[in-house]
Amino acid sequence: MRQIAIVGSGPAGYYTAEAAVKLWGEDVHVDIFDSLPVPFGLIRSGVAPDHQSIKGVSRRYEATAKAENVRFIGNVTVGSDVTVGELRDLYDAVILATGAPSDRQLGLAGEDLGNVFGSAAFVGWYNGHPNFAGLDPALSHDTAVIIGNGNVALDVARILAKSQDELAGSDIVAHALTALQGSAVRRIVILGRRGPHQIAMTPKELGELGQLSRACPRVDPADLPPVDEDQALEPGVRKSVMHLRAFAEAASCPEKGIEIEFDFFASPVAILGQDGRVEAVEVERTRLENGRAVGTGETYRIAAGLLVTCIGYQTSPIPDVPYDEKNGRFANDEGRIAPGLYCVGWARRGPTGTIGTNRPDGFSIIEKVAEDIAEGAVKPGRAGFETIAAERGIDFVKFTDWQRIDEAEIANARTGSPREKFVHVDHMIGALGRE
Ligand code: NAP
Numbered sequence: 508m509r510q511i512a513i514v515g516s517g518p519a520g521y522y523t524a525e526a527a528v529k530l531w532g533e534d535v536h537v538d539i540f541d542s543l544p545v546p547f548g549l550i551r552s553g554v555a556p557d558h559q560s561i562k563g564v565s566r567r568y569e570a571t572a573k574a575e576n577v578r579f580i581g582n583v584t585v586g587s588d589v590t591v592g593e594l595r596d597l598y599d600a601v602i603l604a605t606g607a608p609s610d611r612q613l614g615l616a617g618e619d620l621g622n623v624f625g626s627a628a629f630v631g632w633y634n635g636h637p638n639f640a641g642l643d644p645a646l647s648h649d650t651a652v653i654i655g656n657g658n659v660a661l662d663v664a665r666i667l668a669k670s671q672d673e674l675a676g677s678d679i680v681a682h683a684l685t686a687l688q689g690s691a692v693r694r695i696v697i698l699g700r701r702g703p704h705q706i707a708m709t710p711k712e713l714g715e716l717g718q719l720s721r722a723c724p725r726v727d728p729a730d731l732p733p734v735d736e737d738q739a740l741e742p743g744v745r746k747s748v749m750h751l752r753a754f755a756e757a758a759s760c761p762e763k764g765i766e767i768e769f770d771f772f773a774s775p776v777a778i779l780g781q782d783g784r785v786e787a788v789e790v791e792r793t794r795l796e797n798g799r800a801v802g803t804g805e806t807y808r809i810a811a812g813l814l815v816t817c818i819g820y821q822t823s824p825i826p827d828v829p830y831d832e833k834n835g836r837f838a839n840d841e842g843r844i845a846p847g848l849y850c851v852g853w854a855r856r857g858p859t860g861t862i863g864t865n866r867p868d869g870f871s872i873i874e875k876v877a878e879d880i881a882e883g884a885v886k887p888g889r890a891g892f893e894t895i896a897a898e899r900g901i902d903f904v905k906f907t908d909w910q911r912i913d914e915a916e917i918a919n920a921r922t923g924s925p926r927e928k929f930v931h932v933d934h935m936i937g938a939l940g941r942e
Pocket of ligand 1: 613654655656657658659660662699700701705706707709712774775817818819820858859860861
Protein backbone atom coordinates (compact mmCIF):
# COMPACT_ATOMS: atom_id res chain seq x y z
CA MET A 508 0.00 0.00 0.00
CA ARG A 509 1.33 3.41 -0.98
CA GLN A 510 0.52 6.45 1.14
CA ILE A 511 0.49 9.66 -0.89
CA ALA A 512 -0.06 13.18 0.46
CA ILE A 513 -0.97 15.91 -1.99
CA VAL A 514 -0.82 19.47 -0.69
CA GLY A 515 -3.33 21.67 -2.52
CA SER A 516 -6.78 20.70 -3.79
CA GLY A 517 -6.82 22.69 -7.02
CA PRO A 518 -6.60 21.28 -10.55
CA ALA A 519 -2.99 20.05 -10.18
CA GLY A 520 -3.86 18.32 -6.89
CA TYR A 521 -6.93 16.53 -8.17
CA TYR A 522 -5.41 15.51 -11.51
CA THR A 523 -2.48 14.05 -9.56
CA ALA A 524 -4.87 12.13 -7.30
CA GLU A 525 -6.73 10.88 -10.38
CA ALA A 526 -3.44 9.67 -11.88
CA ALA A 527 -2.46 7.88 -8.65
CA VAL A 528 -5.80 6.04 -8.47
CA LYS A 529 -5.61 5.15 -12.15
CA LEU A 530 -2.11 3.71 -11.77
CA TRP A 531 -2.38 1.91 -8.43
CA GLY A 532 -6.11 1.25 -8.10
CA GLU A 533 -6.85 0.13 -4.53
CA ASP A 534 -3.15 -0.10 -3.67
CA VAL A 535 -2.88 3.57 -2.82
CA HIS A 536 -4.26 5.95 -0.23
CA VAL A 537 -4.31 9.57 -1.31
CA ASP A 538 -4.82 12.38 1.20
CA ILE A 539 -5.36 15.86 -0.27
CA PHE A 540 -4.58 18.69 2.14
CA ASP A 541 -5.81 22.25 1.76
CA SER A 542 -5.44 25.28 4.00
CA LEU A 543 -9.08 26.23 3.29
CA PRO A 544 -12.07 24.16 4.41
CA VAL A 545 -13.24 24.20 0.76
CA PRO A 546 -11.61 22.40 -2.18
CA PHE A 547 -10.74 23.16 -5.82
CA GLY A 548 -8.30 26.05 -5.38
CA LEU A 549 -8.05 28.07 -8.58
CA ILE A 550 -11.41 26.81 -9.84
CA ARG A 551 -13.15 28.43 -6.90
CA SER A 552 -10.87 31.40 -6.24
CA GLY A 553 -9.13 32.16 -9.55
CA VAL A 554 -11.39 31.33 -12.50
CA ALA A 555 -13.61 34.31 -13.27
CA PRO A 556 -17.05 34.12 -11.64
CA ASP A 557 -18.74 34.63 -15.02
CA HIS A 558 -16.91 31.64 -16.53
CA GLN A 559 -19.16 29.00 -15.01
CA SER A 560 -18.57 26.52 -17.82
CA ILE A 561 -14.85 26.42 -16.96
CA LYS A 562 -15.75 25.86 -13.30
CA GLY A 563 -17.72 22.78 -14.42
CA VAL A 564 -14.41 20.85 -14.46
CA SER A 565 -14.74 20.55 -10.68
CA ARG A 566 -17.30 17.78 -11.30
CA ARG A 567 -14.45 15.68 -12.61
CA TYR A 568 -12.48 16.38 -9.42
CA GLU A 569 -15.54 15.43 -7.36
CA ALA A 570 -15.56 12.01 -9.00
CA THR A 571 -11.94 11.53 -7.86
CA ALA A 572 -12.71 12.98 -4.44
CA LYS A 573 -15.47 10.44 -3.88
CA ALA A 574 -13.21 7.43 -4.52
CA GLU A 575 -12.89 5.25 -1.41
CA ASN A 576 -9.13 5.71 -1.22
CA VAL A 577 -9.01 9.49 -1.81
CA ARG A 578 -9.61 11.81 1.12
CA PHE A 579 -9.84 15.56 1.47
CA ILE A 580 -8.25 17.08 4.58
CA GLY A 581 -9.24 20.74 4.55
CA ASN A 582 -8.57 23.58 6.98
CA VAL A 583 -4.99 22.38 7.53
CA THR A 584 -2.04 24.60 6.63
CA VAL A 585 1.00 22.57 5.72
CA GLY A 586 4.03 24.45 6.99
CA SER A 587 2.35 25.63 10.20
CA ASP A 588 -0.36 23.19 11.42
CA VAL A 589 1.82 20.31 10.28
CA THR A 590 5.29 20.54 8.74
CA VAL A 591 6.43 19.14 5.42
CA GLY A 592 9.00 17.07 7.38
CA GLU A 593 6.21 15.49 9.45
CA LEU A 594 4.24 14.64 6.31
CA ARG A 595 7.35 13.12 4.74
CA ASP A 596 7.65 10.85 7.78
CA LEU A 597 4.00 9.80 7.45
CA TYR A 598 3.68 9.34 3.67
CA ASP A 599 5.71 7.60 0.94
CA ALA A 600 5.42 10.70 -1.22
CA VAL A 601 4.43 14.29 -0.49
CA ILE A 602 3.44 16.17 -3.64
CA LEU A 603 3.13 19.95 -3.42
CA ALA A 604 0.32 21.18 -5.66
CA THR A 605 0.00 24.55 -4.01
CA GLY A 606 -0.24 26.57 -7.23
CA ALA A 607 0.99 30.14 -7.43
CA PRO A 608 -1.26 32.19 -5.15
CA SER A 609 1.02 35.21 -4.61
CA ASP A 610 1.37 38.23 -6.86
CA ARG A 611 4.59 38.99 -8.69
CA GLN A 612 5.76 42.50 -7.89
CA LEU A 613 6.41 45.25 -10.40
CA GLY A 614 9.20 46.57 -8.23
CA LEU A 615 8.17 50.19 -8.84
CA ALA A 616 8.03 53.15 -6.51
CA GLY A 617 4.46 53.66 -5.33
CA GLU A 618 3.45 50.01 -5.56
CA ASP A 619 2.51 50.07 -1.88
CA LEU A 620 0.04 52.96 -2.31
CA GLY A 621 -3.62 52.45 -1.43
CA ASN A 622 -5.91 51.06 -4.16
CA VAL A 623 -2.98 49.40 -5.94
CA PHE A 624 -3.60 45.68 -5.99
CA GLY A 625 -2.07 42.58 -7.48
CA SER A 626 -4.45 40.37 -9.42
CA ALA A 627 -4.31 37.56 -6.82
CA ALA A 628 -5.74 40.02 -4.30
CA PHE A 629 -8.24 41.69 -6.64
CA VAL A 630 -9.47 38.44 -8.21
CA GLY A 631 -9.52 36.88 -4.72
CA TRP A 632 -11.71 39.78 -3.58
CA TYR A 633 -14.42 39.33 -6.21
CA ASN A 634 -14.16 35.54 -5.94
CA GLY A 635 -14.55 35.58 -2.15
CA HIS A 636 -11.18 34.13 -1.11
CA PRO A 637 -11.05 34.53 2.69
CA ASN A 638 -7.58 36.16 2.52
CA PHE A 639 -8.89 38.98 0.32
CA ALA A 640 -12.56 39.31 1.25
CA GLY A 641 -11.76 42.48 3.21
CA LEU A 642 -9.83 44.20 0.40
CA ASP A 643 -12.50 46.86 -0.08
CA PRO A 644 -11.15 48.52 -3.26
CA ALA A 645 -12.37 52.06 -3.90
CA LEU A 646 -14.18 52.23 -7.24
CA SER A 647 -14.87 55.95 -6.93
CA HIS A 648 -12.53 57.26 -9.69
CA ASP A 649 -13.54 57.19 -13.35
CA THR A 650 -10.29 55.56 -14.54
CA ALA A 651 -8.81 52.18 -13.66
CA VAL A 652 -5.47 50.98 -15.03
CA ILE A 653 -4.69 47.30 -15.50
CA ILE A 654 -1.09 46.29 -16.14
CA GLY A 655 -0.40 43.16 -18.24
CA ASN A 656 -1.58 41.61 -21.47
CA GLY A 657 -2.61 38.15 -20.29
CA ASN A 658 -5.98 36.52 -19.64
CA VAL A 659 -6.10 37.71 -16.05
CA ALA A 660 -5.97 41.33 -17.27
CA LEU A 661 -8.98 40.50 -19.47
CA ASP A 662 -10.84 38.90 -16.54
CA VAL A 663 -10.31 41.98 -14.37
CA ALA A 664 -11.31 44.39 -17.15
CA ARG A 665 -14.44 42.39 -17.95
CA ILE A 666 -15.58 42.15 -14.33
CA LEU A 667 -15.06 45.91 -13.87
CA ALA A 668 -17.03 46.57 -17.08
CA LYS A 669 -19.95 44.18 -16.82
CA SER A 670 -23.41 45.35 -15.84
CA GLN A 671 -25.27 43.89 -12.87
CA ASP A 672 -27.45 41.94 -15.33
CA GLU A 673 -24.40 40.45 -17.00
CA LEU A 674 -23.03 39.37 -13.62
CA ALA A 675 -26.34 38.00 -12.34
CA GLY A 676 -25.71 34.39 -13.40
CA SER A 677 -22.15 34.39 -12.06
CA ASP A 678 -21.01 33.38 -8.59
CA ILE A 679 -19.37 36.73 -7.89
CA VAL A 680 -19.69 37.30 -4.17
CA ALA A 681 -22.25 39.75 -2.79
CA HIS A 682 -19.70 42.27 -1.41
CA ALA A 683 -18.11 42.64 -4.88
CA LEU A 684 -21.42 42.80 -6.72
CA THR A 685 -22.59 45.61 -4.43
CA ALA A 686 -19.31 47.52 -4.80
CA LEU A 687 -19.42 47.19 -8.59
CA GLN A 688 -23.01 48.42 -8.64
CA GLY A 689 -21.81 51.72 -7.21
CA SER A 690 -18.65 51.83 -9.36
CA ALA A 691 -17.69 55.13 -11.01
CA VAL A 692 -15.19 53.44 -13.37
CA ARG A 693 -15.87 54.52 -16.95
CA ARG A 694 -12.42 54.16 -18.49
CA ILE A 695 -10.33 51.01 -18.17
CA VAL A 696 -6.81 51.24 -19.59
CA ILE A 697 -4.97 47.96 -20.22
CA LEU A 698 -1.22 48.59 -20.42
CA GLY A 699 0.96 46.23 -22.45
CA ARG A 700 4.69 46.77 -22.36
CA ARG A 701 4.98 45.09 -25.76
CA GLY A 702 2.69 45.08 -28.81
CA PRO A 703 -0.39 43.35 -30.21
CA HIS A 704 1.66 40.45 -31.59
CA GLN A 705 3.12 39.74 -28.14
CA ILE A 706 -0.12 39.43 -26.17
CA ALA A 707 -0.74 36.40 -23.95
CA MET A 708 -4.55 36.74 -24.30
CA THR A 709 -6.48 33.87 -25.85
CA PRO A 710 -9.08 34.45 -28.61
CA LYS A 711 -12.23 33.39 -26.78
CA GLU A 712 -11.45 35.59 -23.78
CA LEU A 713 -10.48 38.56 -25.96
CA GLY A 714 -13.59 38.15 -28.12
CA GLU A 715 -15.78 38.45 -25.01
CA LEU A 716 -14.70 42.08 -24.62
CA GLY A 717 -16.45 42.88 -27.88
CA GLN A 718 -19.76 41.51 -26.57
CA LEU A 719 -20.28 43.60 -23.45
CA SER A 720 -23.54 45.47 -23.00
CA ARG A 721 -22.16 48.69 -21.54
CA ALA A 722 -18.51 48.71 -22.58
CA CYS A 723 -16.49 48.51 -25.75
CA PRO A 724 -12.82 47.86 -26.42
CA ARG A 725 -10.65 50.45 -28.19
CA VAL A 726 -7.40 49.76 -30.02
CA ASP A 727 -5.29 52.41 -31.75
CA PRO A 728 -4.88 51.21 -35.38
CA ALA A 729 -1.38 52.73 -35.39
CA ASP A 730 -0.27 50.10 -32.84
CA LEU A 731 -1.09 47.20 -35.15
CA PRO A 732 1.69 45.76 -37.33
CA PRO A 733 0.99 45.42 -41.08
CA VAL A 734 -1.69 42.77 -41.56
CA ASP A 735 0.49 40.41 -43.64
CA GLU A 736 2.81 40.03 -40.63
CA ASP A 737 -0.03 38.17 -38.83
CA GLN A 738 0.70 35.15 -41.04
CA ALA A 739 3.86 34.40 -39.08
CA LEU A 740 1.93 34.15 -35.80
CA GLU A 741 0.98 30.94 -34.06
CA PRO A 742 -2.75 30.30 -34.95
CA GLY A 743 -4.14 31.12 -31.48
CA VAL A 744 -2.31 34.44 -31.31
CA ARG A 745 -3.36 35.19 -34.89
CA LYS A 746 -7.01 34.76 -33.90
CA SER A 747 -6.51 37.04 -30.89
CA VAL A 748 -4.90 39.67 -33.11
CA MET A 749 -7.89 39.46 -35.46
CA HIS A 750 -10.05 40.53 -32.52
CA LEU A 751 -7.72 43.46 -31.86
CA ARG A 752 -7.99 44.45 -35.54
CA ALA A 753 -11.78 44.32 -35.28
CA PHE A 754 -11.68 46.48 -32.13
CA ALA A 755 -9.43 48.99 -33.97
CA GLU A 756 -11.89 49.23 -36.86
CA ALA A 757 -15.04 49.54 -34.73
CA ALA A 758 -16.58 52.94 -34.17
CA SER A 759 -16.25 54.46 -30.72
CA CYS A 760 -19.16 53.79 -28.43
CA PRO A 761 -19.79 56.70 -26.08
CA GLU A 762 -23.41 55.55 -25.79
CA LYS A 763 -22.29 52.40 -23.97
CA GLY A 764 -20.65 54.35 -21.19
CA ILE A 765 -17.41 52.45 -20.54
CA GLU A 766 -14.34 52.29 -22.76
CA ILE A 767 -11.67 49.62 -22.41
CA GLU A 768 -8.53 51.06 -24.01
CA PHE A 769 -5.60 48.91 -25.04
CA ASP A 770 -2.45 50.95 -24.58
CA PHE A 771 0.37 48.98 -26.23
CA PHE A 772 4.10 49.71 -26.11
CA ALA A 773 3.47 51.20 -22.68
CA SER A 774 5.58 50.24 -19.67
CA PRO A 775 4.77 51.57 -16.19
CA VAL A 776 7.72 53.35 -14.58
CA ALA A 777 6.19 54.81 -11.40
CA ILE A 778 2.97 54.85 -9.46
CA LEU A 779 2.11 58.27 -8.12
CA GLY A 780 -0.19 59.14 -5.28
CA GLN A 781 -1.31 61.53 -2.65
CA ASP A 782 -2.42 60.92 0.92
CA GLY A 783 -1.36 57.30 0.56
CA ARG A 784 -3.66 56.59 -2.37
CA VAL A 785 -2.83 56.07 -6.07
CA GLU A 786 -3.60 59.05 -8.30
CA ALA A 787 -1.70 58.34 -11.52
CA VAL A 788 0.57 55.93 -13.32
CA GLU A 789 3.64 57.19 -15.10
CA VAL A 790 4.24 55.27 -18.27
CA GLU A 791 7.14 55.10 -20.68
CA ARG A 792 6.54 54.50 -24.37
CA THR A 793 8.49 51.46 -25.59
CA ARG A 794 9.59 49.96 -28.86
CA LEU A 795 10.46 46.36 -29.62
CA GLU A 796 14.06 45.28 -29.98
CA ASN A 797 14.55 41.57 -30.66
CA GLY A 798 11.15 40.92 -29.14
CA ARG A 799 11.93 42.86 -25.94
CA ALA A 800 10.34 46.12 -24.79
CA VAL A 801 12.89 48.92 -24.68
CA GLY A 802 12.07 52.35 -23.26
CA THR A 803 12.10 55.28 -25.69
CA GLY A 804 12.45 57.96 -23.02
CA GLU A 805 9.01 59.39 -23.85
CA THR A 806 6.80 59.38 -20.77
CA TYR A 807 3.23 60.35 -19.96
CA ARG A 808 0.82 60.09 -17.07
CA ILE A 809 -2.55 58.40 -16.79
CA ALA A 810 -4.66 59.75 -13.95
CA ALA A 811 -6.27 56.76 -12.23
CA GLY A 812 -7.79 55.85 -8.89
CA LEU A 813 -7.42 52.07 -9.14
CA LEU A 814 -4.47 50.06 -10.36
CA VAL A 815 -4.46 46.29 -10.74
CA THR A 816 -1.25 44.54 -11.77
CA CYS A 817 -1.91 41.35 -13.75
CA ILE A 818 1.70 40.39 -14.41
CA GLY A 819 1.71 36.78 -13.27
CA TYR A 820 1.89 34.88 -10.02
CA GLN A 821 4.37 33.05 -7.87
CA THR A 822 4.27 30.06 -5.56
CA SER A 823 4.26 30.86 -1.84
CA PRO A 824 7.32 29.39 -0.10
CA ILE A 825 6.79 26.67 2.54
CA PRO A 826 9.29 26.30 5.41
CA ASP A 827 12.01 23.70 4.70
CA VAL A 828 11.18 23.42 0.99
CA PRO A 829 13.90 24.69 -1.40
CA TYR A 830 12.61 27.66 -3.37
CA ASP A 831 13.63 29.01 -6.77
CA GLU A 832 13.44 32.79 -6.19
CA LYS A 833 14.15 33.69 -9.80
CA ASN A 834 11.23 31.71 -11.17
CA GLY A 835 8.92 32.02 -8.16
CA ARG A 836 8.33 28.27 -7.71
CA PHE A 837 9.80 25.37 -5.77
CA ALA A 838 13.33 24.39 -6.82
CA ASN A 839 12.82 21.10 -8.61
CA ASP A 840 14.12 18.74 -11.25
CA GLU A 841 11.09 17.86 -13.37
CA GLY A 842 8.97 17.77 -10.22
CA ARG A 843 11.47 16.08 -7.91
CA ILE A 844 12.50 18.29 -4.97
CA ALA A 845 14.08 15.80 -2.55
CA PRO A 846 13.58 12.10 -1.76
CA GLY A 847 9.85 11.62 -1.17
CA LEU A 848 9.07 15.27 -1.92
CA TYR A 849 7.68 16.45 -5.25
CA CYS A 850 5.83 19.35 -6.83
CA VAL A 851 3.34 19.54 -9.67
CA GLY A 852 1.36 22.11 -11.67
CA TRP A 853 2.11 25.80 -11.20
CA ALA A 854 4.18 24.99 -8.09
CA ARG A 855 6.49 23.02 -10.40
CA ARG A 856 6.52 24.97 -13.66
CA GLY A 857 5.22 28.44 -12.82
CA PRO A 858 1.87 30.02 -13.74
CA THR A 859 1.51 29.01 -17.38
CA GLY A 860 -0.92 27.04 -19.49
CA THR A 861 -4.57 26.21 -19.12
CA ILE A 862 -6.31 24.22 -16.40
CA GLY A 863 -6.08 21.15 -18.65
CA THR A 864 -2.27 21.45 -18.81
CA ASN A 865 -2.24 20.21 -15.23
CA ARG A 866 -3.66 16.83 -16.21
CA PRO A 867 -0.59 15.53 -18.08
CA ASP A 868 1.50 17.20 -15.38
CA GLY A 869 -0.30 15.17 -12.70
CA PHE A 870 0.10 11.92 -14.62
CA SER A 871 3.77 12.65 -15.25
CA ILE A 872 4.58 13.27 -11.56
CA ILE A 873 2.85 10.06 -10.55
CA GLU A 874 5.04 8.16 -13.05
CA LYS A 875 8.10 9.63 -11.33
CA VAL A 876 6.76 8.76 -7.88
CA ALA A 877 6.14 5.22 -9.13
CA GLU A 878 9.74 4.97 -10.35
CA ASP A 879 11.01 6.19 -6.99
CA ILE A 880 8.91 4.41 -4.37
CA ALA A 881 8.23 0.99 -5.91
CA GLU A 882 5.92 -0.83 -3.47
CA GLY A 883 5.98 1.83 -0.81
CA ALA A 884 7.33 1.41 2.70
CA VAL A 885 5.06 0.75 5.66
CA LYS A 886 4.07 4.27 6.52
CA PRO A 887 1.15 5.32 8.72
CA GLY A 888 -0.39 7.82 6.28
CA ARG A 889 -3.63 9.37 7.44
CA ALA A 890 -3.78 7.47 10.73
CA GLY A 891 -0.50 9.18 11.64
CA PHE A 892 -1.86 12.56 10.62
CA GLU A 893 -4.99 12.01 12.69
CA THR A 894 -2.85 11.37 15.75
CA ILE A 895 -1.05 14.68 15.18
CA ALA A 896 -4.37 16.45 14.54
CA ALA A 897 -5.82 15.10 17.80
CA GLU A 898 -2.71 16.14 19.77
CA ARG A 899 -2.74 19.67 18.33
CA GLY A 900 -6.49 20.19 18.20
CA ILE A 901 -6.49 20.63 14.41
CA ASP A 902 -10.13 20.83 13.35
CA PHE A 903 -9.87 19.37 9.87
CA VAL A 904 -12.62 19.19 7.30
CA LYS A 905 -13.51 16.10 5.23
CA PHE A 906 -15.02 15.97 1.75
CA THR A 907 -18.43 15.15 3.22
CA ASP A 908 -18.12 18.31 5.34
CA TRP A 909 -17.36 20.32 2.18
CA GLN A 910 -20.49 18.82 0.61
CA ARG A 911 -22.51 20.31 3.49
CA ILE A 912 -20.80 23.70 3.04
CA ASP A 913 -21.53 23.40 -0.69
CA GLU A 914 -25.23 22.73 -0.01
CA ALA A 915 -25.42 25.75 2.29
CA GLU A 916 -23.76 27.99 -0.32
CA ILE A 917 -26.18 26.78 -2.99
CA ALA A 918 -29.11 27.38 -0.66
CA ASN A 919 -27.86 30.92 0.02
CA ALA A 920 -27.57 31.84 -3.69
CA ARG A 921 -29.28 35.00 -4.93
CA THR A 922 -31.74 34.42 -7.79
CA GLY A 923 -29.97 33.28 -10.96
CA SER A 924 -26.60 32.64 -9.29
CA PRO A 925 -25.25 29.14 -8.65
CA ARG A 926 -24.10 29.90 -5.09
CA GLU A 927 -23.31 32.58 -2.54
CA LYS A 928 -19.88 31.68 -1.21
CA PHE A 929 -18.92 31.95 2.42
CA VAL A 930 -16.03 34.38 2.42
CA HIS A 931 -14.80 33.79 5.97
CA VAL A 932 -13.34 30.53 7.24
CA ASP A 933 -15.38 30.91 10.46
CA HIS A 934 -18.59 30.97 8.45
CA MET A 935 -17.55 27.87 6.46
CA ILE A 936 -16.86 26.02 9.69
CA GLY A 937 -20.03 27.50 11.21
CA ALA A 938 -22.06 25.95 8.38
CA LEU A 939 -20.95 22.60 9.81
CA GLY A 940 -22.37 23.52 13.19
CA ARG A 941 -18.85 23.86 14.64
CA GLU A 942 -17.29 26.87 16.28
P1 NAP B 1 0.45 35.82 -18.23
O1 NAP B 1 -0.38 35.14 -19.26
O2 NAP B 1 1.82 35.32 -17.99
O3 NAP B 1 0.54 37.39 -18.64
C1 NAP B 1 1.29 38.27 -17.88
C2 NAP B 1 1.38 39.59 -18.61
O4 NAP B 1 2.04 40.51 -17.75
C3 NAP B 1 2.18 39.55 -19.91
O5 NAP B 1 1.53 40.32 -20.88
C4 NAP B 1 3.51 40.19 -19.51
O6 NAP B 1 4.16 40.86 -20.54
C5 NAP B 1 3.05 41.19 -18.48
N1 NAP B 1 4.11 41.60 -17.58
C6 NAP B 1 4.90 40.82 -16.81
N2 NAP B 1 5.75 41.57 -16.11
C7 NAP B 1 5.49 42.87 -16.43
C8 NAP B 1 6.03 44.10 -16.04
N3 NAP B 1 7.02 44.16 -15.14
N4 NAP B 1 5.53 45.24 -16.58
C9 NAP B 1 4.52 45.18 -17.48
N5 NAP B 1 3.96 44.03 -17.89
C10 NAP B 1 4.45 42.89 -17.37
O7 NAP B 1 -0.23 35.83 -16.79
P2 NAP B 1 -1.74 35.90 -16.31
O8 NAP B 1 -2.58 36.77 -17.15
O9 NAP B 1 -1.62 36.15 -14.86
O10 NAP B 1 -2.27 34.41 -16.52
C11 NAP B 1 -1.67 33.31 -15.80
C12 NAP B 1 -2.07 32.00 -16.48
O11 NAP B 1 -3.46 31.74 -16.26
C13 NAP B 1 -1.88 32.02 -17.99
O12 NAP B 1 -1.46 30.76 -18.41
C14 NAP B 1 -3.28 32.33 -18.48
O13 NAP B 1 -3.53 31.94 -19.81
C15 NAP B 1 -4.10 31.55 -17.49
N6 NAP B 1 -5.49 32.08 -17.44
C16 NAP B 1 -6.40 31.55 -18.29
C17 NAP B 1 -7.69 32.04 -18.31
C18 NAP B 1 -8.69 31.46 -19.27
O14 NAP B 1 -8.35 30.54 -20.00
N7 NAP B 1 -9.90 31.98 -19.33
C19 NAP B 1 -8.07 33.09 -17.46
C20 NAP B 1 -7.10 33.62 -16.60
C21 NAP B 1 -5.81 33.10 -16.60
P3 NAP B 1 5.37 40.21 -21.35
O15 NAP B 1 4.76 39.21 -22.28
O16 NAP B 1 6.01 41.37 -22.02
O17 NAP B 1 6.26 39.55 -20.32
